[in-house]
Amino acid sequence: MSFEPILTKYRHEKDSHTIDFYRGHGGYEQAKKAIHDWAPDDLIEEVKKSNLRGRGGAGFPTGVKWSFVPKQTDKPKYLAVNADESEPGTFKDRVIMETDPHLLLEGIMISCWAVGINTAYIYIRGEMVHGYNQLVSACKEAYAAGFLGKGIFGSDFELDVTVHRGAGAYICGEETGMLTSLEGERGQPKLKPPFPAIEGLFGCPTVVNNVETLANLPFILEKGADHFRSIGPEKSPGPKLFCVSGHVEKPGTYELPMGVNLLTLINEHCGGVWKGRKLKAVIPGGSSAHVLHADECDVNMDIESLAAGGSMLGSAGVIVMDETTDMVDALLNIMKFYHHESCGQCTPCREGTGWLEKIVHRLHQGRGRKEDLDVVFDVCDRMIGKTICVLADAAAFPAMSFIDKFRDEFLAKCTNSDRSTAQATSGAGGVNV
Template sequence: MFEKVLTGHINIPDSQKLANYEKTGGYRAWRKALKEMTSDQVIEVVKQSNLRGRGGAGFPAGMKWGFVPKTTDKPHYLLNNADESEPGTFKDRLIINGNPHSTIEGSMIASYAIRANTCYIYIRGEFVKEAKVLESAIREAYDKGYLGKNILGSGFNLDMYVHRGAGAYICGEETGLIESLEGKRGWPRIKPPFPAIEGVFRCPTIVNNVETLACVPYIIERGAEWFKSIGPASGPGPKLYCLSGHVKKPGVYELPMGVNLKELIYEYGGGILNDKKLKAVIPGGSSVPVLTAEEIDVAMDFDSLAKIGTMLGSAGVIVMDEDTDMVNALLNIAHFYRHESCGQCTPCREGTHWAEKLLKKIKSGQGTMADIDLLAEVADHINFRTICPLGDAAAMPIQSFVKKFRHEFEAKVRKSAA
C-alpha cells in the first residue's frame, strides 16, 4: 500500500506549522544526520536511494552533491530552486503551502552534506504568499534551534534565507538562477565550470528543486531501501504529478513513481472534461514532446517516458480534448518561449520569434506547406545550439506537434489555398 509522505498531512489545519510537521516525524532526520552521520555518509545514502532531480532534468541528486570539492577554502552554498514556472507545473507550490518544513529540512540536510553554511531558497516573485509561508517556517526553525550557530550542539552552522525572483522563467535554469541571485539578469552561464565547482559568488554551489529536497528527510529517516522500493529502482520514490487542462479533477497527485499515465488521467483525474475524447497529452511540462491519445498507456517515470521519445520533466501533465486546435495550442507554447527567451543566444532569441510568427501566419490561414516545413526546420536549428536548455524546450514541442499532428497544420494551409 502506497503511503503519501510529501503530502501526507497537508489536509490537516495548520499543516505548515513546525509542531504539526514534527508530529509526523519531522526533523528526526535532521537530528539523525547531525548526530549520527558524517557529510559523506549522508551523500552515500542519497546516492544509494537513486533519488533523481524533480525539477526537470532528472539528474541523480547524490551524485550531484558528490561533485562538490572536498578541499576548498571557499564557502559552499545550497540553493533550493523554488522558481516553479514550467507551464503545467504547480507541485512545489503545494509543498511550500502545505508542507514547507519538508523542503526546509531537506535543505538543511543537503547543506550539511555539501558543507554549506548558507542556503537560499530562490522562489519565483509571483509566489508572494508562499514566500511568506517559507519565511515564517524558517523563523520557526531558528526558534527551535534547527538553524543558526552550533545547531543542536553539533558545531555545524547554517543560515537560511528566502530570495524572491521577479518574473522570469529562465531563472529556473540553475545557472540563470545563480546569476539572478547575484543581482543580475538571469542569463545562463556556459558550463563548465559546473556550479558544484564554481557557482554563486564563484563558490561551490548545489542547486536542487523543492520536491527533490523534500524527499531527502524521508530518505534519511527511512533509508535508501525504503525509497527504492517505490516505483522503478533506477529512478524511484514518491512523486508529485500535476494534472491540468481538460480533466475533470485537475490537481496534484502524490503517487508512486511510474504510475500509468492513462490511469492518472482517467482514474485519479476522473477522465476528460465533459466526457469528451482525448486528443493529446503533454506529460512533463510544456517543453517536452507531446503524446497522442494512443500513446498514453505508459509508466510515468524517467526511463519509460524517454523510451517513447518524451520526458518526465517536471511531471506537469497537460491534457487536451478532441476539440483542441493543435495549431493554437502550439502557438500558445511558442509564444511562451519567445517571451521567456533571455535573448543571450542567437538561435533561441531569433528562432523563437520566427516560430511564433510562422505559427501566427499558419493560424491566420495565410500559411503555405513550405511554412510548415520551415517551422520544423527553425526548431531543428534551435535545438542543442544554445547555452541552456531553454532552446531545446522551445524546439521539442514544435518538432513533436508538427510531426504528430501535421494534418491539422496542413488543414489550415489547405483552407487558405482553397
C-alpha cells in the same frame, strides 16, 4: 493501487505549515539524526544508493551531484534551492512550500550537513506570495527553535537560510540563470562547464536542487535507501508529484509512485477526460516536452519510460487535451511563451523562438503555406543543441512534435494544401520570416 502519500501527507490538515504541527508528526528528527549519527560522506553514499533523481526537470542523480562539490576548498559552499517553478503546467513545489515548508527546511538541513554547507538560499518565483510568506514564517520558527543558526542540535554545525524572491522570469529557473539573478545581476544563463558544483554562486561551489528533490530527504533517512528504491522503477524511484491540468474532471497535484501509468493517472485519479470527451493528446512533462498522441499515452510516468516513448518526464506537468482542442492554437500559445521568455543572449534562440511564433501565428490565422511546416523543422534544427542553455531546445521540441503528430490539422490551415480549409485572404503568404 493504494499508495500512502509521503511528501503531501499533511497538505489538507489544519496548521500543517507550522513548526508545532511538523514536530508533532516527527518533524526534524531526521535532520537531528543526520547531524548526530551520519558522517557526511556516508550520507552522500546513502542518497546515491537511494537513486533519488532531481525533480526539477533534468533528473540528475542527487547524491552524485553532491559528490562533485570539492571537499577541501577555501571558498564557502552554497545550496541554492530552486523554487522558481516556472515551467507551464507545473505546480508541485508550491504545494510543499505552502502546506509543509518545514519539510523543505529539514531537507535543506540534511543536504547542507552532507555537503558541508553553512549558507542556503531559497529562490522563489516572485508571484508565489503565499509560498514566500509561509517559507519566511517557517524560517523564523526554525531559528527560534534553534534548528537554524549556530549550534544546531547541540553540535557545532551552523546553517543560515535566506528566502529570495525572483521577479518572475522563466529563465531564472535554469540553474545558472537563477544563480546570476541571486547575485543581483540580470538572470541570464552561463555556459557550462564550469558546473555550479565547482563554480556557482559568487564563483563558489554550489549545489542547486529543486524543492521536491530536497523534500524527499527526510523520508530517505527515515526509511533507508533500499526502501526508497523499492517505490516505483529502480532507475528513477520514489514518490512523485504529478501536476495535472487541462481537460480532466479533477485537475490538481497528485502524489503517486514514480512510474504510474499515464492513462491510470488521467482516468482513475483525475476522473477521466472531462465532459465525457475523448482524449486527443497529452504533454507529459511541462510544455518543453514532446506532445504524446492519444495512442501513445499508455506509458509509465518515469524518466526512462517516457524517454523510450519519445518524450520526457521533465517537471511532471501533465497537460491533457481533449478531442476538441485546436492543436495549432495550443502550439501558438506555447510558442508565444518561449519567444517571450528567451533571454536573448544566443542568436538561434532569440531569433528562432521569434520565427517559430511568427510561422505558427500565420498558420493559426489560416494564412500559412505548406512549406512553412518544413521551415519550422529547419529552424528547430538550427536551435537544438546550439545555445548556452536548453530553452531553445525546449521551444523546438513542442513545435516539432505538434506538427509531426497532428500534421493534418496544420496542413488544413495552409492556403496551398490539398487538405486546406483556409480561405485565402488579401494578405495570404505575404508575411516572410
